[in-house]
Amino acid sequence: MKKNFLSLVLSLFALIMQAQDINLPQPAKTGGKPFFETINERRSERTFIKREMPLQTLSNLLWVANGFNRPDKRTAPTGSNKQEMELYVVFDTGIYFYDAKQHLLKFVAAGDFKAGLGQPNISNEAAVSIVMVADLNKSSIESARMSSGYISQNIYLFAASERLGTVARGSFKKDELAKALLLNEHQSVTLVQPVGYLK
Ligand SMILES: Cc1cc2nc3c(=O)[nH]c(=O)nc-3n(C[C@H](O)[C@H](O)[C@H](O)COP(=O)(O)O)c2cc1C
Numbered sequence: 001m002k003k004n005f006l007s008l009v010l011s012l013f014a015l016i017m018q019a020q021d022i023n024l025p026q027p028a029k030t031g032g033k034p035f036f037e038t039i040n041e042r043r044s045e046r047t048f049i050k051r052e053m054p055l056q057t058l059s060n061l062l063w064v065a066n067g068f069n070r071p072d073k074r075t076a077p078t079g080s081n082k083q084e085m086e087l088y089v090v091f092d093t094g095i096y097f098y099d100a101k102q103h104l105l106k107f108v109a110a111g112d113f114k115a116g117l118g119q120p121n122i123s124n125e126a127a128v129s130i131v132m133v134a135d136l137n138k139s140s141i142e143s144a145r146m147s148s149g150y151i152s153q154n155i156y157l158f159a160a161s162e163r164l165g166t167v168a169r170g171s172f173k174k175d176e177l178a179k180a181l182l183l184n185e186h187q188s189v190t191l192v193q194p195v196g197y198l199k
């Protein structure tokens with residue numbers, strides 16, 4: 001009885017923790033593997049081992065992917081600097097929006113949304129999956145897909161530099177993800193990219 005009560009309190013605590021925004025530490029803007037070694041190691045990986053990603057690594061990853069590296073411009077280019085792309089982060093227990101300007105994660109929804117991320121040929125054990133979302137009020141879907149490619153390559157290079165695994169995932173379930181991410185009719189998911197630990 002006592003044990004049941006304790007586990008109820010703990011799960012409630014976990015739920016409350018989940019439902020809050022997460023402040024990210026400042027991203028490291030120096031270091032990493034030398035560029036030529038990094039590009040030589042860029043590849044797709046589909047098998048991950050279960051391990052939580054430290055907040056500092058997540059902070060670095062999101063900044064590299066699509067953070068601000070100048071007051072009004074980002075690490076990934078966009079046509080006419082439209083900045084139509086935003087990132088969402090899917091964890092095992094919920095989804096957060098990456099607010100790049102403030103460099104923090106804003107809580108979106110609690111739950112397991114991994115079924116919408118793509119085909120089962122890729123392991124579900126990634127520490128996080130990044131979902132790229134275009135605002136089609138800012139650009140065309142063609143431009144947004146190109147912009148997603150730059151973000152994807154930033155993630156690939158980060159993973160290669162940090163000995164992490166990643167793969168671009170075009171096989172996501174568009175409507176399922178749009179619903180989970182609470183997107184409006186002008187927003188569209190363009191690409192999914194898990195990042196996880198290798199054996
Ligand atoms: C736009 C795009 C979508 C992709 N979608 C998937 C996917 O849904 N599933 C998958 O296993 N790999 C996917 N890939 C990864 C490719 O299969 C992979 O890049 C290709 O086989 C070359 O391997 P490499 O990345 O190791 O060089 C995708 C890659 C790109 C660029």
